[in-house]
Amino acid sequence: MPRARDVAREVAKEHGVCIRPVALKRLDIHTGQSEIIDVPCGATLEAVCPPCAKRNRQLRMAQCREGWHLEHEPTITPDEPSEEQRWLVEFRADMQAQRDHALQAGEDTTDLDAVITGLNEEINAAGMRGNVLGGAVPKRNRSTRRRQDAPDLPKRKMTATTLGQTFEARNGKVYRPSLFVTLTLPSYGKIKNGIPIDPGTYDYARAARDALHFSKLVDRFVQNLRRVAGYDVQYFASVEFQKRLAPHLHMAVRGTLPRVEIKQIAAATYHQVWWPQADHAAFEGEHLPVWEQGTGYLDPDTGEVLPTWDEALDQLDADEDARPLHMIRFGEQVDVKGVLAGTPDADQCIRYLSKYLTKSLGEALDSQAQRDHAARFVEALRYEPCSPTCPNWLRYGVQPKDAKAGMAPGRCRSKAHKPEHLGYAGRRVLVSRKWSNKTLAEHKQDRRTWVLEALGQTDQPTDPHRYVWKPVPAGDANVPPLAVRLLRAVAERRRWRAHMARLQAEAEGQDLSAIREEAA
Structure with a gap:
């Protein structure tokens, strides 16, 4: 016999109710009243919460559909700065002036630097992008000369548009085709059903580094694509893993280019990783660098301070014979498909782009092999450095960026080193800024507005400063048991659906009567 609690969870899933709601206390500062409200967990994986994962997938599908075949140029205009934002920037200006004065007087600026750092974080939290000083941090530049083994690419004059080319048929109908592109990584050895035939000869080291830097390769592809296309190409892409556990990319591209050019761009795209060497370990096992407070990590034999990340890069820049640590490029398999708006092919591609967004990698490992x-x-992947801050750099005689006590090679806590991510630390969904002319939050608001209108209600804007939200401590007696909260949410969802069904039936009845009157 099934447990009643498990049946309640299954019923909640069937009705689209979050099975892991987060209880938050909402305080109305106008009335002083407080109430506990369940907020959906927002999980993106079906194994965690199927209803939330399904909503997120549908949201991404709507975002992809609305932006793929736009016929009008998107208009992105920043919001007017609020009073809080203006005050923060003014206060930041005062702190900067005090710091400049202290530097001229030879005084210590440690406290002012801490205040400025906190202000920069508050500026971002207040809804502003970037920092006030702009490009204040110097960027290391490498030679832009192309590799001899990479083919040259044509370059067209850029035009200020995000829309693709249109074509007119003989009957006068205008078509605006777009592309669906699939890019994969090269082979690392012979495989069968996603499993290496000979694991001993399979190049796991190269596969691991390719996975770590795959997101940078995708960025290079987009840059080259825009240079060749001659306009600001917009895209919606998803990253998934093949059976051989290598990431590959599905990309919906607005506009069209000849398939030959797309394949040329993929063949000419590469990314060089200019990092210190990480092929030969300087320290391993129990023989590891030692942390000294105020100094950093020391060589356990000589007591010398290991070079910092910036010092290691300076040595690399000074070496004229230096070679990149790794160079990644796409494989020969490139699939390009033309797609027209409103066709079954377009719907199929959108479903395919979002097919695996709710699946975790562990679900695909269905055999012991x-x-x-x-x-x-x-x-x-264990000892491969995933970023400048990775503790694995200690193994190769370099202090990680922002080094701190307790670091040890092979114990990186970043996303890339978690087994379920297999080296890929980037986002599963990649969307350009001018894709659908809306943010994901605006797409969510569209769905909310549609539901409220269907229920006969209006979405009244609320004062964002009216409510104060606070997490509810675990074990709070005011929070009902999870089963009770699920039952309440199911009952509310059933009322909504019944009301929507009644309104739909009434609307269909009105339409039928109007058609009969017109026919009479």
């Missing part, structure tokens, strides 16, 4: 393959892949 695949799990063994994944374990070997994770082991190859």
Whole structure:
């Protein structure tokens, strides 16, 4: 016999109710009243919360559909600055002036630097992008000369548009085609059903580094695509793993280019990783660098301070014979498909783009051979540096950026080193800024508005400063048991659906009567 609590969870899933709601206390500062409200967990994986994952997938599908075949140029205008934003920038100006004066007087600016750092964080939290000083941090530049083994690309004059080319048929109908592109990584060895035939010769080291830097390769592809296309190409892309556990990319591209050019762009795209060497370990096992407070990590034998991240890059810049740590490029398999708006092909591509967004990698490992393959892949990733701040740099004699006590090679806590991510630390969905002319929050608001209108209600704007939200401590007696909260949410959802069904039936009845009157 099933447990009643499990049946309640299954009923909640069936009605689209979040099964892991987060209880928050909302205080109305106008009336002084407070209430506990369940907020959906917002999980994107079906294994965590199927209803929330389904909503997120549908939201992404709507975002992809609305932006793919736009016929009018998107207009992105920043909001007018609020009083709070203006005050923060004015206060930031005062602090900067005090710091400049202190520097001229030879005084210590440690406290002022801490205040300015906090203000920069508050500026971002208040809804502003970037920082006040702009490009104040110097950027290291490498030679832009192309590699000899990379083909040259044509370059067209840029035009200020995000819309693709249109074509007119003989009957006068205008078409605005777009593209669906699939890009994969090269082979690392012979495989069968996603599993290496000979694990001993399979290049796990290269596969691991390619996964770590795959997101940078995608950025390079977009840059090259825009240079060749001659306009601001917009895209909606999703990253998923093949059976061989290598990431690959599905990309919806607004506008069209010849398939030959797309394949040329993929062949000419590469990314060079200019990092210190990480092929030969300087310290391993129990023989590791030692942390000294105020100094950093020291060589356990000589007591010398290990070079910092910036010092290691300076040495790399000074070496004329230096070579990049890694160079990543796409494989030969490139699939390009033309798509027209409103066709079954377009709907199928949108479903395919979002097909695996709710799936975790662990669900795809359905055999012991695949799990063994994944374990070997994770082991190859174990000591690979994933970023400048990765503790694995200690293994190669370099202090990680922003080094701190307790770091140890092979114990990186970043997303890239978690087994379920297999080295890929980027986002699963990549969307350009001018794709649908809306943010994801605006797409959510569209769905909310549609539901309220269907229920015969209006979405009244509320004062964002009226309510104060606070998390509810665990074990709070005012929070009902989870089963009770799920039952309440199911009952409310059933009332909504019944009301919407009644309104729909009434609307269909009015339409039928109007048609009969017109026919008479």
